[in-house]
Amino acid sequence: MNEIQIVKALMKAKGVSGAVLAEKLGYKTPSAVTNRLQSKTMTVEVLVNLLEAMDCELIIKNKVGGKETFVVVNEDRQSVKIYKKGDEE
Numbered sequence: 734m735n736e737i738q739i740v741k742a743l744m745k746a747k748g749v750s751g752a753v754l755a756e757k758l759g760y761k762t763p764s765a766v767t768n769r770l771q772s773k774t775m776t777v778e779v780l781v782n783l784l785e786a787m788d789c790e791l792i793i794k795n796k797v798g799g800k801e802t803f804v805v806v807n808e809d810r811q812s813v814k815i816y817k818k819g820d821e822e
Contacts, residue, residue: 791805793805
C-alpha cells in the first residue's frame with residue numbers, strides 16, 4: 734500500500750469526500766484533491782496536509798528497543814516538522 738492508497742482508504746473509512754478535503758485545505762475546487770490522488774507519488778507535505786484535514790496525524794514509532802514516538806506535522810503547509818510525542822509546540 735502506498736501513500737495515495739492510504740489516503741483513499743482513510744477517506745473511505747471516515748466518509749470524507751474530496752470536496753470536504755478541498756474546503757478544509759483551502760483549495761478552490763475538489764479537483765485539486767483529485768489531482769493529488771491520481772498522481773503516482775505524493776510528497777510528505779501533501780500527505781500530512783491531507784491527513785490533518787481528516788483530523789489524523791502521521792506517527793513514527795521505534796520498531797525495536799525504544800518507546801519513543803514522533804509526530805510529523807506541517808503547521809504552515811510549507812515545511813514538515815517532526816516532534817517527539819508530547820513535545821509538540
